[in-house]
Amino acid sequence: MIEKADSLQTQFSIGVKGTVRRTEKTPRGIEIVPSEIRILGIAQHPLPLDVTGRTPAEIDTRLNARVLDLRRDECGAVFRIEHVALEATRAFLSERGFVEVHTPRIIASATEGGAALFPVTYFEHDAFLAQSPQLYKEQLIMSFEKVFEIGSFFRAEESHTRRHLSEFISVDIEEAFAAAPDVMKVLEKLVRYVCGAVKKGCQRELEILKYRFDVPRTPFKRFTYDEILKELDGEGVDVPWGEDIPTPAFRTLGKIHPYFYFITDWPTKSKAFYINPQDENPKVCEGFDLMWQWVELASGGTRIHSKDLLIKRLTEHGLHPESFKFHLKVFDYGMPPHAGWAIGLERLIMMLTGKKNIREVVLFPRDRYRLTP
RNA sequence: GCCCUGGUAGUAUAGCUCGGUCUAGUAUAGACGGCUGUCGCCCGUCCGACCCGGGUUCAAAUCCCGGCCAGGGCGCCA
Numbered sequence: 001m002i003e004k005a006d007s008l009q010t011q012f013s014i015g016v017k018g019t020v021r022r023t024e025k026t027p028r029g030i031e032i033v034p035s036e037i038r039i040l041g042i043a044q045h046p047l048p049l050d051v052t053g054r055t056p057a058e059i060d061t062r063l064n065a066r067v068l069d070l071r072r073d074e075c076g077a078v079f080r081i082e083h084v085a086l087e088a089t090r091a092f093l094s095e096r097g098f099v100e101v102h103t104p105r106i107i108a109s110a111t112e113g114g115a116a117l118f119p120v121t122y123f124e125h126d127a128f129l130a131q132s133p134q135l136y137k138e139q140l141i142m143s144f145e146k147v148f149e150i151g152s153f154f155r156a157e158e159s160h161t162r163r164h165l166s167e168f169i170s171v172d173i174e175e176a177f178a179a180a181p182d183v184m185k186v187l188e189k190l191v192r193y194v195c196g197a198v199k200k201g202c203q204r205e206l207e208i209l210k211y212r213f214d215v216p217r218t219p220f221k222r223f224t225y226d227e228i229l230k231e232l233d234g235e236g237v238d239v240p241w242g243e244d245i246p247t248p249a250f251r252t253l254g255k256i257h258p259y260f261y262f263i264t265d266w267p268t269k270s271k272a273f274y275i276n277p278q279d280e281n282p283k284v285c286e287g288f289d290l291m292w293q294w295v296e297l298a299s300g301g302t303r304i305h306s307k308d309l310l311i312k313r314l315t316e317h318g319l320h321p322e323s324f325k326f327h328l329k330v331f332d333y334g335m336p337p338h339a340g341w342a343i344g345l346e347r348l349i350m351m352l353t354g355k356k357n358i359r360e361v362v363l364f365p366r367d368r369y370r371l372t373p
Numbered sequence: 374g375c376c377c378u379g380g381u382a383g384u385a386u387a388g389c390u391c392g393g394u395c396u397a398g399u400a401u402a403g404a405c406g407g408c409u410g411u412c413g414c415c416c417g418u419c420c421g422a423c424c425c426g427g428g429u430u431c432a433a434a435u436c437c438c439g440g441c442c443a444g445g446g447c448g449c450c451a
Binding site for chain 2: 009010023025026027031045046047048049050051052053054055056057058059060061116131132153155157158159160161162163164165168170244246247248289295296297298299342343344345346347369
């Protein structure tokens with residue numbers, strides 16, 4: 001047995017039979033005096049990275065040996081926080097009558113235009129990976145009134161940044177008989193609740209990560225797009241009205257508003273076709289974004305529930321109403337007014353863990369250049 | 374898609390500006406030994422690297438070109 005104990009190496013999987021005793025000599029205050037040792041799995045040395053964490057490896061090296069990387073306390077802490085955040089999200093939404101649903105990942109045509117889709121071969125048809133559950137969740141509120149979905153979606157964007165992925169997890173809700181202000185309240189309360197749950201339930205993990213955050217107070221600040229433009233102008237950043245706000249401008253905003261805030265009343269043309277234009281001024285819509293510092297955490301809005309208007313907006317976006325006939329048909333069945341939003345889960349986890357690179361908070365990230373492991 | 378930066382042992386880095394004692398330094402990991410009832414304690418010895426191809430030169434880790442790979446930024450988007 002001594003010989004066997006002598007042959008043990010870092011990362012071996014072993015079974016030990018013996019007597020457990022208290023001791024002051026070990027970090028955990030216990031020791032096992034073995035009567036039998038079994039080697040269950042051996043490890044080939046040298047390992048591709050230092051599991052003790054004394055010599056930190058670069059993100060690329062770590063992702064190539066991700067399961068070993070996950071053995072590090074710091075890495076494990078991130079995903080335990082994610083677990084608690086998801087648990088809290090489900091509890092919060094279920095408590096408020098939202099029903100968890102699952103919509104298709106394989107779809108026949110583009111759901112929103114905008115973001116690029118990954119094509120897939122579906123028997124004798126061309127199909128795509130879903131970029132969002134948007135149209136399906138809207139349809140489902142006719143039956144369930146309030147729904148939510150937590151799942152992976154796909155964007156074939158060429159983005160190469162610390163906050164974009166090709167495959168990401170979206171936390172989506174949709175609610176009937178609701179408008180933007182209603183679902184904004186749900187959103188800010190959810191964020192507060194999740195922050196509270198993580199802060200309370202993940203003290204050890206946050207300590208490992210050496211990261212702290214304050215549970216935000218609600219309501220979050222609300223700024224209109226026009227107010228934001230004025231504020232940026234004051235900082236010497238010029239954004240022409242109607243344009244999306246460029247990333248460098250968001251970074252400036254993040255310095256002025258270092259926590260959560262909403263941006264509302266966006267120009268209609270800068271948002272998706274299904275966002276409702278305001279009655280009194282159709283150039284502006286009922287869409288909103290939830291920001292955390294300079295990062296867009298979530299976006300949502302009041303949806304169009306008039307079929308005619310929806311067709312008009314589709315056409316204005318250069319989309320063909322025929323490709324949306326199954327979706328449009330639903331609007332003939334008594335579609336109630338509704339609103340919803342979507343949170344980029346990974347971005348929320350970045351906020352909760354202090355990680356600066358979105359790949360840190362995904363077990364096996366997929367980005368423009370990474371398809372393995 | 375455009376732009377910038379970088380590729381030195383298993384890992385992380387020094388060296389590159391101003392080419393030559395670089396037979397490439399250091400840390401950590403690994404092997405072996407010592408020490409301590411244990412240790413992601415300490416000490417010692419050892420092992421191990423210039424991304425690929427071409428060019429310039431008497432001489433290239435170092436300069437130039439191409440490729441590949443990686444990181445980041447922008448646009449787009451969550």
